[in-house]
Amino acid sequence: MSQQHSRASTVTVFASPTSWIESDAVAQCHQVAALDGMMHVAAMPDLHPGKGAPIGAAMTSAVLYPFLVGSDIGCGIAVFPVKLRRAVPEKLAARFPDLDRALDPERDAGDPAWDVVKDEIPAGYVEGLGTVGRGNHFVELARIGTVFEPGHAGRLGLDADDLVLIVHSGSRGLGERILRAHTEVHGAGPAPDPDAYLAVHDEAVRWGALNRRLLAARVAHALGFEPTEPIVDQCHNLVEVRDGVYLHRKGAAPGDGRDVLIAGTRGTPSYLVAGHAGPEAGHSVAHGAGRKMSRADALRRGKAKHTVEELRRTPVGSLVVCGDRQLLFEEAPTAYKRIEQVIDDLVRHELATPVATTIPLVTYKTPDQKEQRRRRGRS
DNA sequence: ATGTAC
Numbered sequence: 001m002s003q004q005h006s007r008a009s010t011v012t013v014f015a016s017p018t019s020w021i022e023s024d025a026v027a028q029c030h031q032v033a034a035l036d037g038m039m040h041v042a043a044m045p046d047l048h049p050g051k052g053a054p055i056g057a058a059m060t061s062a063v064l065y066p067f068l069v070g071s072d073i074g075c076g077i078a079v080f081p082v083k084l085r086r087a088v089p090e091k092l093a094a095r096f097p098d099l100d101r102a103l104d105p106e107r108d109a110g111d112p113a114w115d116v117v118k119d120e121i122p123a124g125y126v127e128g129l130g131t132v133g134r135g136n137h138f139v140e141l142a143r144i145g146t147v148f149e150p151g152h153a154g155r156l157g158l159d160a161d162d163l164v165l166i167v168h169s170g171s172r173g174l175g176e177r178i179l180r181a182h183t184e185v186h187g188a189g190p191a192p193d194p195d196a197y198l199a200v201h202d203e204a205v206r207w208g209a210l211n212r213r214l215l216a217a218r219v220a221h222a223l224g225f226e227p228t229e230p231i232v233d234q235c236h237n238l239v240e241v242r243d244g245v246y247l248h249r250k251g252a253a254p255g256d257g258r259d260v261l262i263a264g265t266r267g268t269p270s271y272l273v274a275g276h277a278g279p280e281a282g283h284s285v286a287h288g289a290g291r292k293m294s295r296a297d298a299l300r301r302g303k304a305k306h307t308v309e310e311l312r313r314t315p316v317g318s319l320v321v322c323g324d325r326q327l328l329f330e331e332a333p334t335a336y337k338r339i340e341q342v343i344d345d346l347v348r349h350e351l352a353t354p355v356a357t358t359i360p361l362v363t364y365k366t367p368d369q370k371e372q373r374r375r376r377g378r379s
Numbered sequence: 380a381t382g383t384a385c
Contacts, residue, residue, distance in 0.1 A: 051380090072380050135380045176381045237380095 009033040015045040028054040037063030042282035045345035046290025055251035058282025064194040068248040071179040074208025075170030076235035080216045082163035093319045097222040103130035113217035122206040128172035130214040140166040142358035149355045167212040171204040236287035255285030263288040264339035267314030273352040289336040298335035318360035323369035
């Protein structure tokens with residue numbers, strides 16, 4: 001751990017010296033620390049450079065800065081229990097619904113996935129409802145691998161070899177619209193009326209959580225298991241008022257006594273952890289493996305290093321459903337840091353305790369084009 | 380990460 005001072009504020013990086021942290025990302029932490037009102041920046045071991053602000057940081061300030069949360073307000077990772085008798089990746093991959101196609105309240109009124117929408121839709125925003133999005137978002141059927149804490153896993157209803165559905169998605173166009181409305185007038189400046197920003201921000205956080213449940217319900221109905229409430233659902237892009245100041249989280253999950261799924265990659269395990277992070281860590285833990293390469297680098301280097309086939313069938317035997325070749329390279333496991341190193345850093349700094357790993361079976365990114373043609377031809 | 384423009 002390294003701690004440095006920028007004016008009156010502090011920057012703490014929760015990573016061991018051997019962990020690869022890009023200097024650009026640390027520089028971004030110091031730029032953030034120098035903002036008016038900033039008190040503390042806690043950088044997680046998955047820290048990497050973002051657009052203007054670092055990703056993988058919890059930033060505490062007397063002033064609310066919407067750009068520190070970014071456009072995907074409400075993005076998070078949820079875990080749902082799955083009861084299926086057999087789980088053959090090839091068969092299940094072919095049954096995933098088209099999660100690029102939004103649910104329409106009128107046309108899809110009879111869709112059973114709507115059962116999860118009990119109250120009104122946050123902000124009345126129906127565009128993109130039930131869609132997963134792009135970038136690092138995914139929906140993954142996985143099985144529980146190693147159980148480190150059987151008692152804790154048991155309380156979550158989990159045991160080795162159980163199946164789970166992991167949903168990583170956010171508020172789609174709604175969060176983008178909220179940030180744009182602020183940025184058009186105030187740029188990277190603070191929210192002049194923090195309560196007004198928080199009111200719309202909170203709608204996006206609720207929208208994101210609802211969307212993850214909708215996505216799970218769509219997959220549940222298509223694959224033939226019972227849709228349920230999530231076991232775990234933590235949002236890693238949000239701002240909350242805590243101890244009278246603003247705690248901005250960007251790619252940092254609430255880790256104060258809560259359980260969090262820390263995503264690995266599309267080809268490596270993920271870790272379900274029990275978070276116990278204190279104020280120095282911004283009450284937060286990492287949200288994933290963290291990018292090691294920019295998207296551009298991952299595309300250029302990936303094309304030289306991997307075939308599409310080896311990215312679609314991963315080293316752990318899972319399948320990646322992704323009709324977008326560029327996205328497949330951008331999201332290659334080798335574009336990310338080693339999840340084990342990220343978890344090890346969290347453990348060393350006493351921010352989290354691993355409960356269990358999840359091993360991917362099928363990761364859905366975006367419809368497979370061949371599969372889509374086959375379905376269209378059939379209907 | 381996003382919707383939209385190029």
